[in-house]
Amino acid sequence: MRWDGQRAGDQSGQSEQALLGLSGLVRSVQPPDFSGVTFHEVHARSVLNKVPGGSRVPFGWTVNPYRGCSHACAYCFARKSHTYLDFDAGRDFDTQVVVKINAPEVLAAQLRRPGWNREHVAMGTNTDPYQRAEGRYRLMPGIIRALAGSGTPFSILTKGTVLTRDLPLLESVSADVPVGLGVSIALLDRELQRTLEPGTPGPQARLDLVRRARDAGLPCGVFIAPVLPWLTDSTEALDGLLGAAADAGATGVTVIPLHLRPGAREWFGRWLSARHPDLVPRYRELYARGSYADPGYRRRLAARVAPLVRRHGLGPRSGGEERGVPGDEKAEWPEGSMPAGLPRDGPGREGEQMTLL
Ligand code: SF4
Numbered sequence: 578m579r580w581d582g583q584r585a586g587d588q589s590g591q592s593e594q595a596l597l598g599l600s601g602l603v604r605s606v607q608p609p610d611f612s613g614v615t616f617h618e619v620h621a622r623s624v625l626n627k628v629p630g631g632s633r634v635p636f637g638w639t640v641n642p643y644r645g646c647s648h649a650c651a652y653c654f655a656r657k658s659h660t661y662l663d664f665d666a667g668r669d670f671d672t673q674v675v676v677k678i679n680a681p682e683v684l685a686a687q688l689r690r691p692g693w694n695r696e697h698v699a700m701g702t703n704t705d706p707y708q709r710a711e712g713r714y715r716l717m718p719g720i721i722r723a724l725a726g727s728g729t730p731f732s733i734l735t736k737g738t739v740l741t742r743d744l745p746l747l748e749s750v751s752a753d754v755p756v757g758l759g760v761s762i763a764l765l766d767r768e769l770q771r772t773l774e775p776g777t778p779g780p781q782a783r784l785d786l787v788r789r790a791r792d793a794g795l796p797c798g799v800f801i802a803p804v805l806p807w808l809t810d811s812t813e814a815l816d817g818l819l820g821a822a823a824d825a826g827a828t829g830v831t832v833i834p835l836h837l838r839p840g841a842r843e844w845f846g847r848w849l850s851a852r853h854p855d856l857v858p859r860y861r862e863l864y865a866r867g868s869y870a871d872p873g874y875r876r877r878l879a880a881r882v883a884p885l886v887r888r889h890g891l892g893p894r895s896g897g898e899e900r901g902v903p904g905d906e907k908a909e910w911p912e913g914s915m916p917a918g919l920p921r922d923g924p925g926r927e928g929e930q931m932t933l934l
Pocket of ligand 1: 646647652703704
């Protein structure tokens with residue numbers, strides 16, 4: 578890499594302090610083609626994470642090769658997890674990215690252990706494994722090979738079009754293990770997307786990613802998440818997005834209203850105050866009870882979305898009603914920005930629908 582040997586030179590005081598406690602740090606670099614972003618390359622001791630007991634997510638294990646995410650979504654659920662590294666949940670989350678450079682090797686060793694039961698492993702549950710850094714570090718091919726080689730089914734949820742690079746590999750390993758793909762697309766409005774998710778590929782590029790995954794014979798769902806009250810939740814906006822997902826060949830959809838945990842709440846609040854100050858009082862009221870939108874709002878959203886989903890042929894396998902109100906407090910996700918809803922058993926069979934609400 579042409580930035581080999583470079584050292585981070587202009588970290589903020591806080592970031593420098595954080596580095597002192599960053600376990601396994603090898604070096605920090607600021608590649609010129611990643612303006613303003615510092616990568617902290619670490620040797621991780623473990624990359625296979627067990628989902629805490631009691632969680633209702635449909636998977637028991639996760640792998641996250643990166644911490645922090647240059648996609649920089651204002652609403653990102655994972656922001657608070659950056660404070661565990663003594664970085665801040667705002668700008669540091671977007672620009673101080675920890676890279677587990679030995680992730681493929683460590684994962685392969687962990688999957689070789691006799692006690693490993695080949696349970697489903699979800700990726701994209703905390704930070705995006707196909708954020709721009711992956712174009713440089715190329716960790717995912719080794720991770721995919723390690724999972725498939727050990728007979729472990731897995732799923733990937735992403736906004737990153739870098740995934741296109743690995744479609745041939747994913748197609749190949751899908752003959753050996755169940756593979757599930759999900760692409761997160763919150764909205765089609767390009768102007769809103771640029772300010773809300775400034776580091777992400779545009780919505781059309783992500784729809785193209787869905788199309789390419791489907792052309793490669795892989796199942797691929799779309800996560801319409803998060804739905805932003807009064808910004809992206811109109812019938813017209815949802816209908817347009819669901820129609821575009823169906824046209825791209827999505828094998829199912831998951832629709833999730835905005836969830837504002839501590840960390841995301843403050844950062845998103847700043848964005849909302851700057852861009853849509855008129856909505857601040859309404860959001861305050863809607864999220865007065867905590868991280869989840871008021872149940873009445875969630876019920877109304879579910880009622881609005883259900884017929885649209887059916888109309889576009891993207892309905893759930895079983896009644897959405899059984900899953901309760903979207904964003905229900907019981908449906909707590911692990912640390913993460915993009916709740917993954919890929920089914921644990923046999924994800925990604927042709928024609929299989931993912932969860933609705
Ligand atoms: S929501 Fe996902 S893509 Fe956006 S910053 Fe968070 S981890 Fe990255």
